[in-house]
Structures are given as structure tokens and as C-alpha cells.
Amino acid sequence: MQLLWLRTDLRLHDNTALAAAAGQGPTVAVYLVTPGQWQLHDDAPCKVDFWLRNLRELGKVLAVLNIPLLIRHAQTWDQVPEVLRTLCQSLKVDAVHVNEEYGVNESRRDQAVAHTLEADGIRFHCHLDQLFFKPGSVLTRTGTYFQVFSQFRKVCYSRLRSALPRQVSVPKAQSTLPVEADPVPEAVEGFARPSQALRDLWPAGEDEAQRRLTRFAEQQIDNYQSERDFPAKSATSQLSAYLAAGVISPRQCLHAALQGNRGEFESGHAGAVTWINELLWREFYKHILVGYPRVSKRRAFRPETEALAWRQAPEELAAWQEARTGLPIVDAAMRQLLETGWMHNRLRMVVAMFLTKNLLIDWREGERFFMRHLIDGDLAANNGGWQWSASSGTDAAPYFRIFNPLSQSEKFDREGLFIKRWLPELAGLPPKAVHNPSALGDLFGVESYPQPMVDLGRSRERALAAFRNLGITADT
CATH class of the missing domain: 1.10.579.10 (DNA Cyclobutane Dipyrimidine Photolyase, subunit A, domain 3)
Known part of the structure; x- marks a missing residue:
């Protein structure tokens, strides 16, 4: 049995850990509700609500593949290793699959989980998914992490030209498992439900994320460079919430931008080039989290x-x-x-x-x-x-x-x-x-x-x- 531990990757398409788990055998998915940790991280009530709404939509499409979605609770990440260990023992899990997350607390959590599970003979597999390049693979000539975006971008362009990250296929439906899916909670204590007006601005699900990406790539991206700074105009992709929750992947965004720009990163439509740069800024800041962990600890980079x-x-x-x-x-x-x-x-x-x-x-x-x-x-x-x-x-x-x-x-x-x-x-x-x-x-x-x-x-x-x-x- 394979266990897919979902985090900020709430999607079916182009999900590296999901594809890897399903490729190894019968798979069950789990999501951990950790309200104490979310409060420690200052996660917004509207974001927690967005997670739950997207998780509910994901559970529906996973069910079509006969992958049950389980919900488990832990107040903070300190309790996660034992919660997952208990679940793995009850399901007789051979391996756990996750998509990598970055930040000091995230790294410590995953290391603790890996140590606990591997002591029981359960493998823990981390997959590159949020980023185009693994942190530590884009470095200066002296082997350090870049501190200047333009230099980082130049190396990324070179790597992308030679090896464009591929999107991962959706796995085929598996045989039905004797495991019942859990209902996704409507709310979590400590996080007030946002107004319906706010929720209506951010519909949940991959279909909505893909609709926004398609509309932007086909109708708006050409004018992105010239109009993105005008807040009264609808000139941005409105995808940031979906990217942050992993409802859409940066690879999907990159391929959509390149498709309409003849595969070019630095030429063609200025709007497409500018938007790709924004995807690389996102990449850059996550590499900074790993290379300079003090920024995860509320410390100044300088x-x-x-x-x-x-x-x-x-x-x-x-x-x-x-x-x-x-x-x-x-x-x-x-x-x-x-x-x-x-x-x-x-x-x-x-x-x-x-x-x-x-x-x-x-x-x-x-x-x-x-x-x-x-x-x-x-x-x-x-x-x-x-x-x-x-x-x-x-x-x-x-x-x-x-x-x-x-x-x-x-x-x-x-x-x-x-x-x-x-x-x-x-x-x-x-x-x-x-x-x-x-x-x-x-x-x-x-x-x-x-x-x-x-x-x-x-x-x-x-x-x-x-x-x-x-x-x-x-x-x-």
C-alpha cells in the first residue's frame, strides 16, 4: 500500500507525488488538519477555508480513481510523525509519498516523519513538484545560492532551454480498496468562516484554476507587461491563491505561457516574458528559504x-x-x-x-x-x-x-x-x-x-x- 500525504498540492493533474505513489501500487491519500500549526504560521482564515474547499473538490476526483481521501487531525506538526505512523500501521503502508515543501519548520517536520517511519521499515519519498529546479541545483560559480534575481534568472533560462520540466500524467483508476473516505470538515475551530462574497471571488477546484489560466493565456497575457501595474484593470492572472495551495502547478503555468509565445523565454510577446519572470521570482524566493534559512525565522536577509x-x-x-x-x-x-x-x-x-x-x-x-x-x-x-x-x-x-x-x-x-x-x-x-x-x-x-x-x-x-x-x- 502507498500513502499519498497531501499538503500544498491539492490537485489531480501534474501532481508528482500522486503519480509516483499510484505507479508503485494501490494508493490511499491523507490530509492532516493541523490548526495549532496554522495559527503559529499566521495562516489566514480565508486561506484555511480555501484549502478545505479545494480539498473537498479534490476528494471527488480522487474518488473517481478509487483513491480514498482520509482526514487525520494533529494540533501541531510535532504530533504528525506519530499520527502518520499509526495510520501507516493500520493500512499496512509500504511507502509514503510527498511533494517537497520549503521553510525551516516544514523541513524539520518532514525529517522527523521520515525518521519515525523508516524506523518501522516504511519508506519516505520526497518529490520535486513546487519548483522547476531543486534547491541547491541552481548555484553561483562559487557554489552558493544566488542573492540577485537577474543572475538567478539567467541560469534558470539556460536550464529551461535544455530541459523544460515535463508535466506529469494523471494516473489511471485503480481497483477499489476496502478503505472508506472521510468527509472533509466544513470549518476548523479557531478559523472563522469568511464572507460568502469573499468565497465567491475564489471558487475552488482545478477546473476553476484551469479556466483562469486558459483565459489569461489566451486573452490577457499579451498585455500583461503594459497593464499589470494598474489596479483598476483586470490585467493579472488571479492565480496566486491557486498556486499557493497547489491547485495548479508552476509547470502548467509555464507551459501555457510558452505555448502562446512560440516557446520563447526572452523574446516574443513582452507580456509572456514578464509573466514567466514572475514565475521565476516565485522560484527564486523559495530557493532563498532553503539557502538562507534565517528568513524563515523572522530574521532580515541583510x-x-x-x-x-x-x-x-x-x-x-x-x-x-x-x-x-x-x-x-x-x-x-x-x-x-x-x-x-x-x-x-x-x-x-x-x-x-x-x-x-x-x-x-x-x-x-x-x-x-x-x-x-x-x-x-x-x-x-x-x-x-x-x-x-x-x-x-x-x-x-x-x-x-x-x-x-x-x-x-x-x-x-x-x-x-x-x-x-x-x-x-x-x-x-x-x-x-x-x-x-x-x-x-x-x-x-x-x-x-x-x-x-x-x-x-x-x-x-x-x-x-x-x-x-x-x-x-x-x-x-
Whole structure:
């Protein structure tokens, strides 16, 4: 008997561990509900709900293949080795198959499970699935992990040209097993069910993920490079939640992009090239997790920035979290996050720089808040993005490059359509005024919207001084 342990790989198609397990013999699948661990990892209630909904859809298609889906419970990952050992003994399992996950806690968990099972003669097989390349296989000439994305990408391009990762076939139906599938829980204690409006934005299942990928590849990808930074436009793939939960694979995404771009990575449609680069950014940050494990431990990638004099300003942090900053583009982005579980990527950078530079509040506060609300929350991508914005990470923005929320708003939401969508109290303002209502005084009577909580010029100088005090120069 083979046991497939499902984690962030909730799909039937192009699932490496599923194909490997089924290829070895009769297979049973299991998913572990670990609410205590999810809370420790700041997993958002909407993300947990998304997992359960996708797991329910996966259980249906696995049943067609006669693969029962079992549900087991463990409060934290410390209990997982014994839970799986007990299950393997009851089913007389010969081998357990998993798709690799990354991060310090994930690695420790899998090592503990492997040690426990192998002591009982049960093999533990890890398969490369989330990534195109195994961490440790894309290195600099000196044998270290890359710290600069453009250099990492260059090597990836070379490898992809010579050996494009293949998609894995769906296994054939197996004979019926004398094992009853378990019902997937509707909810998990400690994680409130999100609004139906939010759930409706993110339908579960591979069919929905494939529909989004097909629509994007056929209708939108050509304009991705030129329109992706405009939050009022539907110009992105809206696949991040499905990638984070493993409802679709990066290989499927890559093949779809290449199919419409004559197999080219660096030429052809600029939109396809740009989107492939985004897939490689995702890859890059996961390699960073493995090569530099301190980033999994809430540590800055650049150690010299650990001494930065972050401000303790709980009231300002709360205003940022609650969309009360008085900067419309920031507040509109935060409302989008709170109501949908997602935020446009350009705005993730804008709000992150506002928190870490203009408010000089520790990036870890923002990273945690995002994880607690994002339906696509992913440790590697979220940490990488926050440290990039805070100038503490790998390949980070230079500390003196600080997005101005007003100019970003005027450039990427010129007519104020995005702002007015999420801040209806500003809907009556003319386009030029919506970016900075405080400049109008009482002209349009927007009493319900707060004044800016900080002077952008003075707060920028405060941030620059804090970085200079670390001895970091403009050309560092």
C-alpha cells in the first residue's frame, strides 16, 4: 500500500507525488488538519477555508480513481510523525509519498516523519513538484545560492532551454480498496468562516484554476507587461491563491505561457516574458528559504539591517491595518485586502513601503498582518516581498528608493477608479482630487475621510536618516 500525504498540492493533474505513489501500487491519500500549526504560521482564515474547499473538490476526483481521501487531525506538526505512523500501521503502508515543501519548520517536520517511519521499515519519498529546479541545483560559480534575481534568472533560462520540466500524467483508476473516505470538515475551530462574497471571488477546484489560466493565456497575457501595474484593470492572472495551495502547478503555468509565445523565454510577446519572470521570482524566493534559512525565522536577509531603529507606534500601525492612513491609495489597497483576501501586486509594494519607510515600522509587523489576511499567503513570496520593500532582503530596493503614495496613485490610478471602488466616501471627488483630498480643504466636504497621518517628505527624510545611521551608503 502507498500513502499519498497531501499538503500544498491539492490537485489531480501534474501532481508528482500522486503519480509516483499510484505507479508503485494501490494508493490511499491523507490530509492532516493541523490548526495549532496554522495559527503559529499566521495562516489566514480565508486561506484555511480555501484549502478545505479545494480539498473537498479534490476528494471527488480522487474518488473517481478509487483513491480514498482520509482526514487525520494533529494540533501541531510535532504530533504528525506519530499520527502518520499509526495510520501507516493500520493500512499496512509500504511507502509514503510527498511533494517537497520549503521553510525551516516544514523541513524539520518532514525529517522527523521520515525518521519515525523508516524506523518501522516504511519508506519516505520526497518529490520535486513546487519548483522547476531543486534547491541547491541552481548555484553561483562559487557554489552558493544566488542573492540577485537577474543572475538567478539567467541560469534558470539556460536550464529551461535544455530541459523544460515535463508535466506529469494523471494516473489511471485503480481497483477499489476496502478503505472508506472521510468527509472533509466544513470549518476548523479557531478559523472563522469568511464572507460568502469573499468565497465567491475564489471558487475552488482545478477546473476553476484551469479556466483562469486558459483565459489569461489566451486573452490577457499579451498585455500583461503594459497593464499589470494598474489596479483598476483586470490585467493579472488571479492565480496566486491557486498556486499557493497547489491547485495548479508552476509547470502548467509555464507551459501555457510558452505555448502562446512560440516557446520563447526572452523574446516574443513582452507580456509572456514578464509573466514567466514572475514565475521565476516565485522560484527564486523559495530557493532563498532553503539557502538562507534565517528568513524563515523572522530574521532580515541583510544582517546589518537588524539594528535599524524601527519605531514602536501601535496607534499608527493600527491605522495602517484598518485603512485609516489618510492616503487614499494606501487605504483603498488595505480595504481590498480586508474584503477580498488579496491585494494587487503593485499596491503590495506601495503599502509595504509606506509602513516600513514613511512610518518606519518593522517590516515583520506588515508581513504578519498580510499572512493573517491573504488567501494566497506564501511564506517565501510574502517574506521576500516585504523584505524587498523594507530594503532588508535579497535583491532589495535600495533604501533611498521610496515609493511616494501620491505619485504612485496618480501614475497607476490616474482617474481614481480603484480608489473610488474601495473608498466610496471619495466617489464624488474629481479624478485629480481623489489622490490627495486633504489638499482641497473643505472644498468638497469630505469630512468622513481622515487627514494624512504623516507628512510624506519629512517621514521620508526620517527613514533615510535611520538607514544612514546603520552606516549604509547610497551605493551599498
